[in-house]
Amino acid sequence: xxxxxxxxxxxxxxxxxxxxxxxxxxxxxxxxxxxxxxxxxxxxxxxxxxxxxxxxxxxxxxxxxxxxxxxxxxxxxxxxxxxxxxxxxxxxxxxxxxxxxxxxxxxxxxxxxxxxxxxxxxxxxxxxxxxxxxxxxxxxxxxxxxxxxxxxxxxxxxxxxxxxxxxxxxxxxxxxxxxxxxxxxxxxxxxxxxxxxxxxxxxxxxxxxxxxxxxxxxxxxxxxxxxxxxxxxxxxxxxxxxxxxxxxxxxxxxxxxxxxxxxxxxxxxxxxxxxxxxxxxxxxxxxxxxxxxxxxxxxxxxxxxxxxxxxxxxxxxxxxxxxxxxxxxxxxxxxxxxxxxxxxxxxxxxxxxxxxxxxxxxxxxxxxxxxxxxxxxxxxxxxxxxxxxxxxxxxxxxxxxxxxxxxxxxxxxxxxxxxxxxxxxxxxxxxxxxxxxxxxxxxxxxxxxxxxxxxxxxxxxxxxxxxxxxxxxxxxxxxxxxxxxxxxxxxxxxxxxxxxxxxxxxxxxxxxxxxxxxxxxxxxxxxxxxxxxxxxxxxxxxxxxxxxxxxxxxxxxx
Numbered sequence: 214x215x216x217x218x219x220x221x222x223x224x225x226x227x228x229x230x231x232x233x234x235x236x237x238x239x240x241x242x243x244x245x246x247x248x249x250x251x252x253x254x255x256x257x258x259x260x261x262x263x264x265x266x267x268x269x270x271x272x273x274x275x276x277x278x279x280x281x282x283x284x285x286x287x288x289x290x291x292x293x294x295x296x297x298x299x300x301x302x303x304x305x306x307x308x309x310x311x312x313x314x315x316x317x318x319x320x321x322x323x324x325x326x327x328x329x330x331x332x333x334x335x336x337x338x339x340x341x342x343x344x345x346x347x348x349x350x351x352x353x354x355x356x357x358x359x360x361x362x363x364x365x366x367x368x369x370x371x372x373x374x375x376x377x378x379x380x381x382x383x384x385x386x387x388x389x390x391x392x393x394x395x396x397x398x399x400x401x402x403x404x405x406x407x408x409x410x411x412x413x414x415x416x417x418x419x420x421x422x423x424x425x426x427x428x429x430x431x432x433x434x435x436x437x438x439x440x441x442x443x444x445x446x447x448x449x450x451x452x453x454x455x456x457x458x459x460x461x462x463x464x465x466x467x468x469x470x471x472x473x474x475x476x477x478x479x480x481x482x483x484x485x486x487x488x489x490x491x492x493x494x495x496x497x498x499x500x501x502x503x504x505x506x507x508x509x510x511x512x513x514x515x516x517x518x519x520x521x522x523x524x525x526x527x528x529x530x531x532x533x534x535x536x537x538x539x540x541x542x543x544x545x546x547x548x549x550x551x552x553x554x555x556x557x558x559x560x561x562x563x564x565x566x567x568x569x570x571x572x573x574x575x576x577x578x579x580x581x582x583x584x585x586x587x588x589x590x591x592x593x594x595x596x597x598x599x600x601x602x603x604x605x606x607x608x609x610x611x612x613x614x615x616x617x618x619x620x621x622x623x624x625x626x627x628x629x630x631x632x633x634x635x636x637x638x639x640x641x642x643x644x645x646x647x648x649x650x651x652x653x654x655x656x657x658x659x660x661x662x663x664x665x666x667x668x669x670x671x672x673x674x675x676x677x678x679x680x681x682x683x684x685x686x687x688x689x690x691x692x693x694x695x696x697x698x699x700x701x702x703x704x705x706x707x708x709x710x711x712x713x714x715x716x717x718x719x720x721x722x723x724x725x726x727x728x729x730x731x732x733x734x735x736x737x738x739x740x741x742x743x744x745x746x747x748x749x750x751x752x753x754x755x756x757x758x759x760x761x762x763x764x765x766x767x768x769x770x771x
Contacts, residue, residue, distance in 0.1 A: 273492040397424075453578060
């Protein structure tokens with residue numbers, strides 16, 4: 214393939230959508246920008262769309278893309294699980310779109326049969342352990358190419374993309390699923406050689422493993438399917454949980470994204486071709502630029518130090534492999550940009566911009582998912598605490614009577630609701646106001662009393678709900694502990710703020726377990742938009758012509 218794609222420019226498109234908080238995290242100038250733009254007219258949040266695009270790139274890069282990591286290599290495979298309420302967030306929409314319309318067809322756009330066969334994805338959708346075992350059998354493929362009049366043989370190894378629309382069924386605690394989580398934990402590590410023994414199939418050997426996983430489930434489904442032993446440094450540390458509780462879009466009728474004059478775009482075909490270009494450009498070894506390496510090493514020391522701080526087990530589970538996730542995501546972000554020339558080493562140099570963007574995405578993702586993870590296999594009190602947070606978050610104000618009605622089906626009485634509200638207030642998460650809007654220091658029994666969520670950065674190293682539970686079970690006293698109770702309320706921030714980039718001096722504190730803090734949006738935006746990027750960082754991509762990129766046929770088809 215020759216040439217490279219041109220990113221779809223927003224100025225040329227008919228924009229009918231509203232910007233979302235996560236839009237600031239979407240890297241510009243590459244496949245992820247194009248993919249997320251293509252689904253602007255469906256009810257899938259930008260957060261889910263971005264991670265869906267990351268999964269597609271992760272799946273097509275395979276073992277062909279790697280970073281040397283003594284004594285082995287790091288490959289860019291991801292296990293991604295999107296979590297949200299049923300029906301209202303379009304989880305299955307984006308899963309099916311990426312699967313059936315893009316990933317299963319993109320390989321047809323490679324110029325020769327060798328790359329077509331090498332890059333074809335072995336997709337597993339049937340969610341049973343037996344189906345997974347069959348798919349993982351190392352494949353030696355042979356075929357005849359009528360164009361070259363030659364027969365070729367290719368070792369495709371044990372490579373699988375697991376796409377599970379209902380993860381709780383796949384990971385359920387049924388008897389026949391015993392051992393599945395242990396298997397997935399091992400498969401994540403992409404071993405050169407591995408094997409397993411079963412009663413029905415005997416010894417089964419795997420080689421050149423590469424497994425990606427993309428699943429969707431609800432919060433209740435996650436709670437019911439993940440056993441306690443999956444936490445710690447095992448399975449859950451290898452998963453990226455992408456969580457959202459509330460819808461960000463409302464489209465009674467899904468809308469296609471078109472050019473500004475109404476001209477149509479064949480998004481599936483365009484994205485198939487662009488993904489093929491990314492996959493071919495990404496073949497080979499990746500390396501750090503000096504600036505990116507220095508930034509990563511500095512971050513790693515702070516991150517490692519932060520892991521030694523006392524935290525609850527689930528917080529550790531989420532963060533213990535964040536360094537691994539960060540490296541994988543940097544590879545993907547570098548590969549997805551429409552920069553460089555296929556086959557050239559320069560196209561695989563990870564820049565400081567890649568590091569900054571990857572860290573921003575992961576920080577925001579892990580912060581948003583902390584609430585979901587703390588509720589998994591949690592006690593009843595902790596679930597009440599987390600559910601009340603979820604009901605208050607994102608709303609302008611939540612009345613006490615509405616909150617009591619919502620919590621009653623879960624067995625949470627008015628006294629407990631008051632205790633939890635008091636705790637949230639002392640943590641600086643909730644402001645209490647009376648009917649007239651006057652601030653209160655303690656919750657009352659008045660039905661029209663309101664609770665307002667205070668937007669703030671979430672500190673993954675801070676006080677967890679398991680710590681809180683010991684202090685606040687069944688009493689109304691404002692007991693402080695661990696030095697984490699705050700006497701004054703933090704300054705509220707604009708809801709349209711960008712949570713993506715934290716300045717280095719504050720990011721170091723965040724990673725080493727300091728208190729959570731409010732970072733003024735002006736400071737964070739100016740930091741994120743600063744010129745402190747590597748010489749190899751992306752410049753603005755040229756604007757495409759009005760015509761649907763028909764001229765790109767030559768680029769992709771060779």
